[in-house]
Amino acid sequence: MPVKIGPSGAEARGAACDDGDMGVGAAAAVDSISRSELDEILGAVHAGRVTLVDVLSPESYAAAHIDGAINLPVADVVARAGQLIPDRSRPIVVYCGGPT
Amino acid sequence: MGAQAVGLLQELGYTDVRHYQGGLAEWLEAKTSTASAGPETVPTAHGHAGAGQAVATRRIGSLPRVGLPGRVSRIAYALADQSVSRLFRLWLEVVVACGVIYWLLGALSFGALRSAEGPIPAGVSSGISGLLSAVYFSAVTATSVGYGDIVPVGLARVVAIAEGGAGLILFGCLVSKFVSRRQEQLLGETHRIAFEDRLGRVRTNLHLVRTELQETARLCEGRAEPPPQALARVESASMIFVGELHAVHDLLYRPERTPGETELEALLAGVVSVFREFTELMACAQLKPGDRTPAFAASLRTMTRLAREICGDCVPREFAPALKTWMDQIQRLAGEVEQI
Numbered sequence: 001m002p003v004k005i006g007p008s009g010a011e012a013r014g015a016a017c018d019d020g021d022m023g024v025g026a027a028a029a030v031d032s033i034s035r036s037e038l039d040e041i042l043g044a045v046h047a048g049r050v051t052l053v054d055v056l057s058p059e060s061y062a063a064a065h066i067d068g069a070i071n072l073p074v075a076d077v078v079a080r081a082g083q084l085i086p087d088r089s090r091p092i093v094v095y096c097g098g099p100t
Numbered sequence: 101m102g103a104q105a106v107g108l109l110q111e112l113g114y115t116d117v118r119h120y121q122g123g124l125a126e127w128l129e130a131k132t133s134t135a136s137a138g139p140e141t142v143p144t145a146h147g148h149a150g151a152g153q154a155v156a157t158r159r160i161g162s163l164p165r166v167g168l169p170g171r172v173s174r175i176a177y178a179l180a181d182q183s184v185s186r187l188f189r190l191w192l193e194v195v196v197a198c199g200v201i202y203w204l205l206g207a208l209s210f211g212a213l214r215s216a217e218g219p220i221p222a223g224v225s226s227g228i229s230g231l232l233s234a235v236y237f238s239a240v241t242a243t244s245v246g247y248g249d250i251v252p253v254g255l256a257r258v259v260a261i262a263e264g265g266a267g268l269i270l271f272g273c274l275v276s277k278f279v280s281r282r283q284e285q286l287l288g289e290t291h292r293i294a295f296e297d298r299l300g301r302v303r304t305n306l307h308l309v310r311t312e313l314q315e316t317a318r319l320c321e322g323r324a325e326p327p328p329q330a331l332a333r334v335e336s337a338s339m340i341f342v343g344e345l346h347a348v349h350d351l352l353y354r355p356e357r358t359p360g361e362t363e364l365e366a367l368l369a370g371v372v373s374v375f376r377e378f379t380e381l382m383a384c385a386q387l388k389p390g391d392r393t394p395a396f397a398a399s400l401r402t403m404t405r406l407a408r409e410i411c412g413d414c415v416p417r418e419f420a421p422a423l424k425t426w427m428d429q430i431q432r433l434a435g436e437v438e439q440i
Contacts (some may be wrong), residue, residue, distance in 0.1 A: 030103045030106050030107070030118075030119045031106075031117070031118045031119065032118065032119040032120070032121040033118050033119070033120055033121070034121065034122070035120075035122050035126060035127070035130060038120050038122075038127075053105070054124070055102060055105040056124065060124075064124065064128060065124070066124065066127050072105075074104055074105045074108070077105055077108040077109060077112075078108060078112065081108075081109060081112050081114070082112070085114070088112075088113045088114050088115060089114075089115050089116065090114075090116065091116040091118070092109060092114055092116060092117045092118065093117075093118050093119070093120050094102050094105050094106050094109070094117060094118070094119050094120065095102055095119070095120035095122075095123050095124060095127070096102035096105070096123050096124070097123050097124050097125055098122075098123045098124070098125045098126075
């Protein structure tokens, strides 16, 4: 199956995050959390009960990421999610560069 | 983009996916603002807040956060990133600033410096020559020479110790710059050679694959059944091609160095011509899915997957329109190969 690369592939590849065209999944209701909630969850992340996912490019991840996060660029989600996060019922927190 | 990823994950069947809205920007901002509010502002005291922050964001969670050694190592890392001229200027600034401090201490009658044989005469310790001898003492301290003709007393001792430490670290950074310069040159040269080698190899192999496919097509001409050696040749050619396609893909999306546009265009054109040969050959030889060996089928799959990822819309930088044309052709031909 070919890797899904939508119209926002260019943004997904780079570190930029403020794409106007959100593509797939933008319409779905997204359960978002605030910074203080993330602070509470971080303990569980380090204990390995929650997966924190950095969806920015590998370059951006190498430069800076939240401690304990794994790197899974948006463009690779479909191809590699199953391999990186085998357990589908596991709680996942996703973040990117900014508030999008 | 985060929301997009959440959507994709949900489509893949993950049930509990949440989105941290603030993202990395908010996280880092909060990190650095707590850092600059706390006691970790030592780099700022030297006027290098920017460098200090750069180091802080680069190594979140990995640097020691407590104690004087932690802070000193943080400053040292920040200093190591500065240029030689900047380090030297900083060193001079430290010398002059500390000299002025000794002089002021003396002028304010703290009796900061005295000659080793006895007190510096009153007129000397506060006037212009007092300033000069204070700067002289400062330089002797910062270079850690320490002649001992002038010695600090009282509060000036604390300043002298601090200056000595700072001077030593700055000097160490400066010296290490000179030592590592040649090494970095050599490393850069090695990278460049390896990179050019790789480009050359990709070019040659694309050409080889193409001629090989043409040869094989000639073998097949005028026969209903492709001869067995033709199948083996196509199979091995496809494997080489997949390897080179990987390399082209990496050059586009993971460039350690950016190849020139003409360079890239030539490579993409090579890929397109190989794909054309493939489609023609597959049509002539009538390689049916059932006849394919598992290895050949696998390399065909990888081939089409990689080719589909090379697309004009998802290139991370601005390319010439010519590149996009080639990429679109690759996409189209990959689709054709997939359907055969």
